Amino acid sequence: MGQGLSCATSQENGLFSAVQVGDFETVEALLKRDANLLHHTTVYDRHSAIHIAAANGQIEILAMLLEKSMNPDVVNRHKQTPLMLAAMHGKISCVKKLIEAGANILMFDSLHGRTCLHYAAYYGHSDCLQAILSAAQSSPVAVSWGYVRFVNTRDARGATPLHLAARQRRPDCLHILLDNGALVCASTGGYGCPGSTPLHLAARGGSLDCIRKLLAWGADRLQRDASGRIPYVVALKHKHGACAALLNPSSAEPLVWPAPLKFISELNEEAKVLLEQALMEANREREKNILKGTAYSLPSPSHSDCGLDDSISEASDTEVCCICFEQICTIEVQDCGHQMCAQCTLALCCHNKPNPTTASLTPPVCPFCRSTIVRLVVAKIKNYDDTDQDIGDMSSSKVRKLRKSRNFCEGSSSFKSLSAVGSFSKMGGRGSGRIAAENEWIDKP
Template sequence: MGNLLGCSAAGERLVTAAKDGDVIEAQKLVEMNPGLARYSTFAGLSSPLHAAAASGHTEIVMMLLEKGADLNLRNICGQTPLMEACCSGRWEVVQTLLLYRCNVSKAEFLNGRTALHFAAAGGHARCIRLLAADVYPGFPLSAITNSSVVEQVGDQHKSLSAKHCDPLALTRFINKAANGGIAALHLAALNGHSNCVHLLLDLHANISAMTLSCASSTMTIGSTPLHYAACGGNLKCCQILLSRGADRSTINSNGWLPVDVARSRGSHRLIPLLTPHSSQSVPAFPPSNYLPLPLMSILQIARVNGLNSSTSSCDESDLCAVCLERTCTVAAAGCGHELCTKCALCLCSTSSINSEMSAPPGSVPCPLCRAGIVSFVSLPTNEIEAGQDIGLCSKCHGLIHGRCQNSFATACGSELCMNPFEVVPPAVCGEVDGYIIPNHSGFDV
């Protein structure tokens, strides 16, 4: 009993340290007892990983994952660390969890919401773009899949998109309904997050999706996203929806038009816009600045090669021009400027391109020449240094080391593997020497 109480006390200390961002304390506790990384409070109320994810402490999140924490662990409400991070808008944590291949499709127990619902409700467009890039690492929009854009993308990225991606996976994920039929677009519109509404529509969110008659609000039962936008009272959300084809004359299960919802909420400035057969002009909106086009390729590269690159035995010309700390490992398709994987991933996670710039929709500006980047490709390497993160199992890498060293670990399905914890990136390994290596990412694509 004494040992159990002592373990519980240490676990509570780790949860507190993870919540407060005390890296030194967290490391000391985990070094003393590595099993604490998998600790969960009584009845699964929380865990150190949940606490760190919700507070945005990326360093502690990575440390816990490296020590064996379950990145898909649920708390008492069925929420995963990814949901906690998306709810708080901690895009750095979301990025880290995706690199470790967390399951983005899990839904909580209470309302059936996924991480996408939490990100949309909170207005966190950066989290949404990361989730979309994880589900479909290819080109989701017909507007950006013209030949002029595709020709700029490396052959490696094109082959991955064609072979390993389900074109409908992203649409199913974006339109997945929680309890009551509420989709992410409904929540973004209700809370007035126009950037999220814009991005979700560009990612093929269903603009005519109806909630069920058992939805919580009596004014929005059986309603479309336009009804929810009218309830929220945000003018720009209504304009974006109308510009993409939303119908002003649709009635909900209560028999109300969107204009009736706006009138009941006191949003009188929306009445001229939402009135059926309104003559008020609606502005045109270009593609969203948050489209995750280059993020899709760099996320896969980071999963395979890791984020860290060595600076040993290299001159200054090999260093990344952004951080001046790591060697260049990727190149931008098009302009060809080279960056390290970590800087390229952060650039794609945070940047957005001005719609007035003459660049493909969904690209991000190169930090060196301002040209629009649509994709990244890995730079060729002659050797793999000892200790460097790699993403191929020993079979897929020609038994170079005998044991895989990547911390982004999932179980290898190859019968020839020497290490049961070696990494098999599903988007890369595929079929090797006649053996099919299964997808262990946790999400069917």
């Protein structure tokens, strides 16, 4: 009897070792010899073969185990599913395979009360995070729980995936979550007790990139945690000087993603990217002013403006925004065809943090014809071969040159500070914004 137990243990250990290193033939042979090995687990953590395959990215073995009707939601000692382990270790192919097999994305572990979404955000695997969110949009979770509720699911300590991404300095995951409805000012405290916000946690970790994104999405610099501290104080305590300078309530308010844009029924994805880039560039200028003359310096931006061609010959053939006379038109209002630059579009919608008690919930209107803006798209420009081309389709060097536009009138006001939003109300229908001609600028449906 003892010899039989030893033999079974040997086969079990052999299976787990083969799964871990991806020895498909050995795994297949062992399971043919004893199909019950599928239900065996490791002694301490209670990991099954499918847990080990998912954690180590062994997609072929994982697929074979699922074909053998192995439960994709089997749990280990800490109630962790194979999907949680795949998300933890960034094994995107295994994440997708398990989701295809019907793995439950709304299971919670017993260690921290976290879902697979928490794990992907905590460990910074943005591809896994995006795959789980995409699955949530079309799964029963979205119907029964609600998609936004899933995105803001809290763990046992009241932390949402956004809190974990901010705490662990994961700006890419932070952006994905914010883009999918994560609450930027959510507090970790329950029952009305004010806990830490994502901005507090980003300040604690000293992540400038996370702080930039949170501020750009409207995070409140004055919100206090359970100890009564604002994010500025938290950054100072942990000696993150540059972060503290941006979070200082006495410094200029950051520009935020315009609230009215959230009420436009359809925002073209490429147009959204252009608007977000304009927002970050404007905030970057603000950061330079805040940190000027201090001991703190910002890291190099993600894209450098070095080497820009100062010549205006190429820009002179492009349509310049009729509002600021400085930037080329990159955004177009779909129905009326009027075009503006991304900076002026942002100014039109919102130039600073809106007051939630007074902010209008009505969508913005075109400053030229006063029609309601329903859809924003990327404007099409004319290249030198007289052919239409999207801004997004052009080479980056060409776009940079085109952005170096000339100023058409001496003393025209700059919209770099986006502070002249009030002037839009005085324009009425007198604006001469570029209207796309049917045969020249856009393809009519």
